[in-house]
Amino acid sequence: MRVRGESRSEPATPTILPLVLHEVCYEAGEQRLIDHVSCTLISRAFTMVLGPNGAGKSLWLRLCHGLIAPSSGSICWNGLEAYEARRYQAMVFQRPVLLRRSVAANIRYVLSLQAGPRRQRRALVGTVLEQAGLLELAERPARLLSGGEQQRLALARAWALKPQVLLLDEPTASLDPAATQLVEAFLQQISKAGTKIIMTTHDLGQARRLADEVLFLHRGQLLEQAPTAAFFSAPQSKEATAFLEGQLSWA
């Protein structure tokens, strides 16, 4: 599988992992929203960023994706700046931003950003939609799909780019359990195919089901980074304990 911008004759793209954050702060006005966060993500494991509302999860994800720059500190993807590494990543937002075109045209659009023969790209549209379970809806206007279908299309569109890292900002936050289940199944499929997923959520059940590793954020601070089982069985901070017990609903 090739990464965006890479043609057949080019050498294989080096991995952009590990991701290293060093003393990252992000301030808006007088307020520090991300507070001296340092961490390293090495493996292709499924990383879940947990935390109550307002903990800074979405902001942290945008910083890693290079959509915003930190006020201080550094974010480094195996030697690349965050904005440089963006071409090897894809991000899906909490509210999917779909183009006002058909389902298939949304996939065609992102594939047109890549190098490669047009015929190959056309064939890929069908493959991607089939894997997302959207092939039958290919010619439907994307914006008229249900919430769950829209989110799956956003995921499929991101995945069509064959990113090394997929960043997901609470992709199931506004979905019902059935739609959530379909999205999770698709995520597991993507993860198994070798794409590293970094996802934010405040859904504990989802974190248990999907994650290999958990990062716990609270009030902009990274309080824990642990394997999922260890985090849920023996959280190290009182905030994480309170969060797991349902006593910490707001950062």
Add this chain to the structure above:
Amino acid sequence: MHEFTAAFATALHLIVQLDQALVAIVSLSLLVSLAAISLAAACGLPLGAVVAVFRFPGRRLVGTLLNTTMGLPPVVVGLTLYILLSRAGPLGELGLLYTPTAMVLAQCILVTPIIAALTRQTIADLHAEYDEQLRSLGVGPWRTITTLLWDGRFSLLTAVLAGLGRASAEVGAVIIVGGNINHVTRVMTTTIALETSKGDLPLALGLGIILLLLIFLLNAAALAIHDVTKRAYG
């Protein structure tokens, strides 16, 4: 009242009979306005989109200028163009004064700011929604502009139709640079002005009815396009 009724009846008769003079005037009007709107759209759509998407010093000033020029006085545009195109003017050698081309230019100058300003607003709103997603996908600024123009196409079509309505109803500028010459530069609005001053109301009224109908149809089309596409594309 009787005079008005008689004039109205004659006007309807002219329309129903497809009076040759009337048809010639309406055809030229449409030709001039459509040419003007095509040119204005070709300039105004990209201009509005560029101002909406690019960040540059003086961007706010350009936005204000665009909004200001939406209300350009037609007679001032006509007069300026007249000076430029007159034999002694800098563009006099082109020999465009009193030709339909000069009228196209006049209407284009009046309509371009309208299309550009409406485009700027539409594209700015769309850009606010798409910006993070497009940056995430690594879309460059020029591709961003074409993407936004395409995705905003139905809203922009209503902007263009609004411009067409304005162009069709324009009289001040085209009468100055066109000269209202029979069979050459006589369009609906200039004929209405002329025939009214001559006291020949039926032709003026007939043209007035057609003009109103045209503008009504344009607005109805704009509204219908907006509603239909909103339902079809969300």
